[in-house]
Amino acid sequence: MGDVISTNLDEGKREMITARTNAVMAEFGRFYEQQYAVALFNSVRYEIEGGGNTQTQLLHRKDPLKNKSIFSGGLFQYLEESKKWRSRFLYVGDSYNISLYESKAAHDRGLHSKGVINCAGYRALTSMEEYLGLLNNSLSDTKAKVASAPFLKCPTQFPLILWHPYARHHYFCVMTEKEQKKWHAVFQDCVRHSNNGLSEECKVATPAFTDALRLYRQAKGHYGTWDLMCGNQAQILANLVMETLHPELKNLIVPRLKGKLQQRQRDWMLISDAVYRQVVSQTKTQHEALAQVCEVERPRLDSALRTDMDQIITSKEHVSGKIRALVLPRVEQLVRSKVQPYIHSILEALMEPTSRGFSEVRDILFRELVEVSKNTMNDRSSEKLGEHMDKISMLAFHPVKMQSCYEKMEALNLEGLQQRCDVSSPSVFIQRAQILMRQQMDNAVHTFEQLVHQSLDGHSGEDFCKIIQRCQDRVLKKYDYDSSTVRKKFFREALLQIIIPYMLKQLSPSCSPDLPKFKELIFEDFSRFILVENIFEEVVLQSVSKDIMMAVKEAAVQRRHNLYRDSMVLTNSDPNLHLLGEDTIDWAGQFGGVKGDRQGGEVANRKRKQIVSMIHLDGMPLPYESCQEVPGVDGIPEESEGQTEQDLETEKPVNPIQHVPIEKEPGSPDSLNEIRDLINPVLEVVEKDGSQLTNGMLLLEEGDEVKHITTVTEIVPRESPNKVDEELDTAQIEQFLEEEQCVSAIESAIQQIEIAIQEDPNENLSEGAIDSDGEFTQTSTNSSPLHHDDSGFQSPANENVEEVEPQPITDEVVDTEQVMLTLVEGVKSSIDLDAKAPCDASEKKSEVEIES
The missing domain is CATH 2.30.29.30 (Pleckstrin-homology domain (PH domain)/Phosphotyrosine-binding domain (PTB))
Structure with missing residues (x-):
C-alpha cells in the first residue's frame, strides 16, 4: 500500500497539492473577511432592533446527550x-x-x-x-x-x-x-x-463561512445546492479544494496505474485518501489562522458598529433603493415568466414526504407515551415510573425507533429541478428535514418530562396515570403547533434555496457589470459593512419572498398537510413552563435508581446510558459479538425485540452431564426420531447393583404400549443410614436367600398355570384369564382409567385405587383359586420376613409385575 502511494504521489505532486490548497484558501479568505464584517453588522443590528421570532410551545434542552x-x-x-x-x-x-x-x-x-x-x-x-x-x-x-x-x-x-x-x-x-x-x-x-x-x-462565524463559501462557488460559476457542504469547516474546505483538484489528479495518475480493473480501483482509492488527508490537514490549519485573525479584529469592528449604527443603516437603505430601481424590472419579469408557475409544484413535492415524516414522529411519540401510561397503570410504584421515563427520555436519539420517520422523507423527489434550478440532489433537504424531526421529537419528550416532573410533587402512585394522561394531551397539542411552524419555515427556506440561485444565475450576466458603480455611494468607513453584492442578493430575495409566503399560506389554508394558518396564534398555556430547567432529568437517580457516577465513572455510564439496546452482555459465551444474539437491555426496546426474548426463552436448557435437552413442558416432536419414539416408545430401565428387573414394577400411563425395553446397567454404591459398614451382615444375607426362594416358588406356580392352560386350549377365558402365549389379555374398555390392571398381582401403589367388580369365572375353566391362594400366602410370608429383618433402604424390593 505504501509503495503505491509513494510511487504515484512523489514530492512534485505533493507540492502541487499544497500550492492548489493555498490558492483556494487565499481566495476563500478574502471572501470570508468581507462576509465576517457583514455578518457582525447583521448580528449587532438584530441584537439592537430585536427579532420577531415566534414563541415556541415546546421546551428545548441544550445538551441532551450528556453522559449518553x-x-x-x-x-x-x-x-x-x-x-x-x-x-x-x-x-x-x-x-x-x-x-x-x-x-x-x-x-x-x-x-x-x-x-x-x-x-x-x-x-x-x-x-x-x-x-x-x-x-x-x-x-x-x-x-x-x-x-x-x-x-x-x-x-x-x-x-x-x-x-x-x-x-x-x-x-x-x-x-x-x-x-x-x-x-x-x-x-x-x-x-x-x-x-x-x-x-x-x-451568530457571526457560521453565516460568514456559509456566505463566503456560496460567493466563492458562484464566482466559479457553481450556483445552487452543494452535496459536499457537510462536516466541520476544515472538511468542507477540503471538499472545496478536492472539487477541482481531484479530477486533475485522476487524469495524471490513473493512466499510470497497472493491473486489472479491481486492482486499479483499489490503488486509486488509497491514493485519493492520502491526498484528501493532506488537504484536510492544510485547510484545518489555515482556517484556524483565518478565524483567529477575524476574532482579533472583532472588538474594533463591534465598537465601530455600535457607534455609527444609525448612519450605517441609513447608508445601506439608500444604496438598496438605487439598486432596487435598477434591477427590479428585470427581476419581476423573471419571476412572472419562470418562477411563479413552478412554485406550487415544488412546494407540493416538498410538503408530501415532509408532512408524512412529522406525522410519523407524532404517532411514535403517542405510542410511547401510551405505553408509559399502561406500564404505570400496571405498576404504580415510583421506581417503575422512573425506569420508564428514563427509557423514553432518549427516544429522539434512537436511530432504530426514528428510522420509520426518516424513511418517509427519503421519498422526496425533485425530478427536473436538477437541470432547471441547478439542484444537485435532494439530499440536502432530506437531511435537513430529518434533523428537524429529531429536534421536534426531543423537544416534545423533554417537555413531557418537565410537565410530569412538575406535576408529581405531593402525589401518590394512584395519581400517576392521570398525571401522565393530562401531560400527554398537552404535549401533543404543543407538538402540533410547533411542528406546523417548523415545517412552514422549512418550506420557505427550501424554496429560497432552490429559486434564488436559479434567479441569480439568470440575472448576474446582465446586472453584475452595473453593480461596481454603486460602491461610490458608500462612505469609506462603512464600506466593510455594506457590500453591493449582498445588497443585490437581498433585493432578489425580497422580490420573490412575497410569492413564496403566499404559496405557503395557501397550503396552510387547505389543511391538507395539517398546517396551522398564520392567523391562528396559540397562546402559551403554561407561562411558568419556560422557567423550568433545560437539563435532562435523572429519572433513575431520583426515583430509586443508581446514578451513573456511582457505578465506576465513564465506563459504567457507557453501559448504563446506551440509547440503543446493548449488543453484548458480560459473561455470555457468544461466537462473535453481535447485536442480535441477546435481547436488548438498558434502552428503548426496538421492534420485534420482544420476539427475540421469547425465542430465547423457548430454547431448552441443556443438561451439562448427559448433553440432552431438559424438557420443560410437552410439545410437538421436532425430529423424525422423536416421532418414532412416540409411536414405538422405548423404556430405559436402570438396573442397580445387579438387581433383577422382575423385582421392580414398570408403571405406565393408561394407553401406553411398550414395544421395546432397553436395560441400562448402572452401578450405584449403596449407603447405609449411618454410612458405617458397606457390606451385608449375616442376617441380611439370609433374608436375601429366603426372598430368592420365594421368587422361585412364584415362578414355578406360573409355569404350572401355563401348563394347565395348554392342556385345555379350546376354552374361552373371561377378562383376567391367560391366553395361549402366556400373556394376559388387555384391560377391558369398561374399566376405570384410574385402575391399573396388574393381572392378578396388585401393586402397593394401587391399594387405594377404586377397583372394578370382578366378573364370575365359569366352571369349565381350570380351578386356579388354590394356586392363587398359595401364591398370596408366599408373598405374605415374604413381607413378614422383610418386616422382621432390618433392610437397607437401597434394597427395598417391589412386587413382581407382568406386562398386560
Whole structure:
C-alpha cells in the first residue's frame, strides 16, 4: 500500500497539492473577511432592533446527550493492511464518531482505539451492487462489466459499507439481516449528524463561512445546492479544494496505474485518501489562522458598529433603493415568466414526504407515551415510573425507533429541478428535514418530562396515570403547533434555496457589470459593512419572498398537510413552563435508581446510558459479538425485540452431564426420531447393583404400549443410614436367600398355570384369564382409567385405587383359586420376613409385575 502511494504521489505532486490548497484558501479568505464584517453588522443590528421570532410551545434542552452513548457492538471489518476480515468492537458515542476497538474488553479497559471514523460526507450502503456502481464511476476512463467482482469478497450476505467520494472506504459485515438493518440505521444517523456539523449558535462565524463559501462557488460559476457542504469547516474546505483538484489528479495518475480493473480501483482509492488527508490537514490549519485573525479584529469592528449604527443603516437603505430601481424590472419579469408557475409544484413535492415524516414522529411519540401510561397503570410504584421515563427520555436519539420517520422523507423527489434550478440532489433537504424531526421529537419528550416532573410533587402512585394522561394531551397539542411552524419555515427556506440561485444565475450576466458603480455611494468607513453584492442578493430575495409566503399560506389554508394558518396564534398555556430547567432529568437517580457516577465513572455510564439496546452482555459465551444474539437491555426496546426474548426463552436448557435437552413442558416432536419414539416408545430401565428387573414394577400411563425395553446397567454404591459398614451382615444375607426362594416358588406356580392352560386350549377365558402365549389379555374398555390392571398381582401403589367388580369365572375353566391362594400366602410370608429383618433402604424390593 505504501509503495503505491509513494510511487504515484512523489514530492512534485505533493507540492502541487499544497500550492492548489493555498490558492483556494487565499481566495476563500478574502471572501470570508468581507462576509465576517457583514455578518457582525447583521448580528449587532438584530441584537439592537430585536427579532420577531415566534414563541415556541415546546421546551428545548441544550445538551441532551450528556453522559449518553448511541450504540456499541461487535461486527466484522475488512482490513486493508492484511486484506482479511477481523472481528471488531465499534463504539458510537455522543459525538457520533465511530471508534473501532480490537475487542470489547479493550474498550472497557479504556485502551486507545484502533481508529476513529468521522462520517461527514459518507454514504451508508448495504448492497455490493450499489457500491460497485459508485466504484465504477470513480474511474471514468475504464468501465467495468455489471457482473465484475469487487476486489474483496464479503464473508456474509449482509455487508455494510461506508463510501466517500474522496476519503477511505470502510467495509463491515454482520451475520443476520436484522443486525444489518440496525447497524445501517446507526450509520445513517452518524452521517446525518456529522453532515449538520456547523453550529447555529455561532451568530457571526457560521453565516460568514456559509456566505463566503456560496460567493466563492458562484464566482466559479457553481450556483445552487452543494452535496459536499457537510462536516466541520476544515472538511468542507477540503471538499472545496478536492472539487477541482481531484479530477486533475485522476487524469495524471490513473493512466499510470497497472493491473486489472479491481486492482486499479483499489490503488486509486488509497491514493485519493492520502491526498484528501493532506488537504484536510492544510485547510484545518489555515482556517484556524483565518478565524483567529477575524476574532482579533472583532472588538474594533463591534465598537465601530455600535457607534455609527444609525448612519450605517441609513447608508445601506439608500444604496438598496438605487439598486432596487435598477434591477427590479428585470427581476419581476423573471419571476412572472419562470418562477411563479413552478412554485406550487415544488412546494407540493416538498410538503408530501415532509408532512408524512412529522406525522410519523407524532404517532411514535403517542405510542410511547401510551405505553408509559399502561406500564404505570400496571405498576404504580415510583421506581417503575422512573425506569420508564428514563427509557423514553432518549427516544429522539434512537436511530432504530426514528428510522420509520426518516424513511418517509427519503421519498422526496425533485425530478427536473436538477437541470432547471441547478439542484444537485435532494439530499440536502432530506437531511435537513430529518434533523428537524429529531429536534421536534426531543423537544416534545423533554417537555413531557418537565410537565410530569412538575406535576408529581405531593402525589401518590394512584395519581400517576392521570398525571401522565393530562401531560400527554398537552404535549401533543404543543407538538402540533410547533411542528406546523417548523415545517412552514422549512418550506420557505427550501424554496429560497432552490429559486434564488436559479434567479441569480439568470440575472448576474446582465446586472453584475452595473453593480461596481454603486460602491461610490458608500462612505469609506462603512464600506466593510455594506457590500453591493449582498445588497443585490437581498433585493432578489425580497422580490420573490412575497410569492413564496403566499404559496405557503395557501397550503396552510387547505389543511391538507395539517398546517396551522398564520392567523391562528396559540397562546402559551403554561407561562411558568419556560422557567423550568433545560437539563435532562435523572429519572433513575431520583426515583430509586443508581446514578451513573456511582457505578465506576465513564465506563459504567457507557453501559448504563446506551440509547440503543446493548449488543453484548458480560459473561455470555457468544461466537462473535453481535447485536442480535441477546435481547436488548438498558434502552428503548426496538421492534420485534420482544420476539427475540421469547425465542430465547423457548430454547431448552441443556443438561451439562448427559448433553440432552431438559424438557420443560410437552410439545410437538421436532425430529423424525422423536416421532418414532412416540409411536414405538422405548423404556430405559436402570438396573442397580445387579438387581433383577422382575423385582421392580414398570408403571405406565393408561394407553401406553411398550414395544421395546432397553436395560441400562448402572452401578450405584449403596449407603447405609449411618454410612458405617458397606457390606451385608449375616442376617441380611439370609433374608436375601429366603426372598430368592420365594421368587422361585412364584415362578414355578406360573409355569404350572401355563401348563394347565395348554392342556385345555379350546376354552374361552373371561377378562383376567391367560391366553395361549402366556400373556394376559388387555384391560377391558369398561374399566376405570384410574385402575391399573396388574393381572392378578396388585401393586402397593394401587391399594387405594377404586377397583372394578370382578366378573364370575365359569366352571369349565381350570380351578386356579388354590394356586392363587398359595401364591398370596408366599408373598405374605415374604413381607413378614422383610418386616422382621432390618433392610437397607437401597434394597427395598417391589412386587413382581407382568406386562398386560
